Amino acid sequence: MRSMTAKLVRHAQGRNLALVVVSPYLALIAIMAVLPEAIAPYDPLAIDASNILAPPTSTHLLGTDEIGRDILSRIIYGARVSLGVALAAVAVACLLGVPLGVATSYLGGRLENAIMRAVDVFVSLPEIFVAIVVLAFLGGDLPTLVFTIGLLYFPQFAKVAHGMTASIRSREHVLAAVSLGAGPVWIIWREILPNMRSVIIVQASFTLSFAMLLEAGLSFLGLGVTPPQPSWGQMVGTLKDYLFTNPWPVVFPSLALFLTILAVNILGDWLQDRLNPELGG
């Protein structure tokens, strides 16, 4: 018993350790996204004609791109697009998917089946191709990008919410709440949604990293944000042509993307443990 407690404590410290490492990084990315002008050394669009495709130096810490713009500043400004688009898309996916999943479980019968099969079809769509088609027809402005990515990821939320609703509804504490006179609306708000909260948050954190990757992929292909506004994926896309002359400009935005996704996933894991009152609290 004692050794088990000690193990749990160590485990908790290990978990929090990960958070201690990850949260300053994510805070930095958040500041970059919200207030890029406060920390960026240069205007992301300013051209330094004397430094084209320069390697990291003391004037340009991470080097410059093909027309002499400061890579560090562009990464800082790019955080807003990369993080902002992904966050907004996850919000869209969550706000569409969770109510649909919960409501479908309550509908029951044939309609439930029909809707969930339609959702399955959505899940099996190859996301990048669908996104390419949609963006090709609707044009690549930011709201369209957000909505497209959100639409591609809402089925996961719908499926999780649907399954969780079915399982939570059959639990005895829901029956107990009904026996106390709670109606369906109360049950959904007070019993079902709180009990799926941790699962949805974890789902959201993983979806956030998928959405960042998808946004980066689309921007890489030139379907995301319109230049000259920077985003990480778009920077990699344009700079890949110079990979063999100077690999540095490609490495840094890729690294930013990689580290951010890793950090988001670690945060998601931590939240998962933390939000379950039976494990952490």
Next chain:
Amino acid sequence: MTQEALLEVRGLATHFFTGQGIVRAVDGIDLTVCRGETLALVGESGSGKSVASLSLLRLVEEPGRIVAGAVRFAGDDLLRLSEREMEAVRGAKIAMIFQEPMTALDPVQRVGDQIAEGLRVHEGLARRAARARAVELMARVGIPDPVRRARAYPHEMSGGMRQRVMIAAALSCDPDLIIADEPTTALDVTVQAQILSLLDDLKRESGAGVLLITHDLGVVAEVADRVSVIYGGQIVEDGPVEQIFRRPAHPYTQGLIACVPDVELPRQRGRALQSIAGSVPSPFDRPDGCRFRDRCPSAFARCTEEPVLVPIANGHSARCWLNVR
């Protein structure tokens, strides 16, 4: 004791329409609970007692359906109320205590908020006011340090404390009838006694009626005023608790009483533990006639005919041909 009937169940039948056929889990039962009285509904697992109790509040889920009967309570037939009207009865007029307080409490909600749930639903109390009432209720059911305990989660409490929380939640709106479905089965024996006496005290204070569902005759002897024995979805014997224990008229009741191990006679341990041969018949093929006849030590020719509930003494009746001379 006042004999004002609080709850009158007549001919209640709840069937489950499954793929393999119709399960007549509750098959025409009558129950009466008076104000200030504890009626014990006694039966083995599978006898239909839990389905019966859920049926009273119309909590039976698909594929189960209440197919016949009446549940008269406070001038209404609960089976004829709309779902909205039924919500106003649940918790406020009739409250339920469940068997397993671990699963019957929401793991992600603080216990104080769960106790306050009924108050918020029925009386529209704000969160803060409801919490204050929850603390009072926790004190009333004997939870020490209720202010601090109200902020605990269910897993942080012991089984006995959790059952007290359930009881506090059930009492929150001063119900007239409390349905307790095996409220002590999941608890240690010592804690069982505490919970039973708590229930008894609360009943006495509030004058509510209690319908106690149990398989444990020890519990029955301790707190019940009257007993209804259920077997195969039917009431097989019904009467005041003393009559049932002194002069059980149905062989099934006699068997149940013989099964209770006698702790006071450890010397006789050599004697085999009593049991009733066989098990509850599958509801898909119950014997016709008396449903107990396959297991009954006194079965005779007439048992192939369906017996009826016949009065034996004042307020005591049994469904057995042995009593019909």
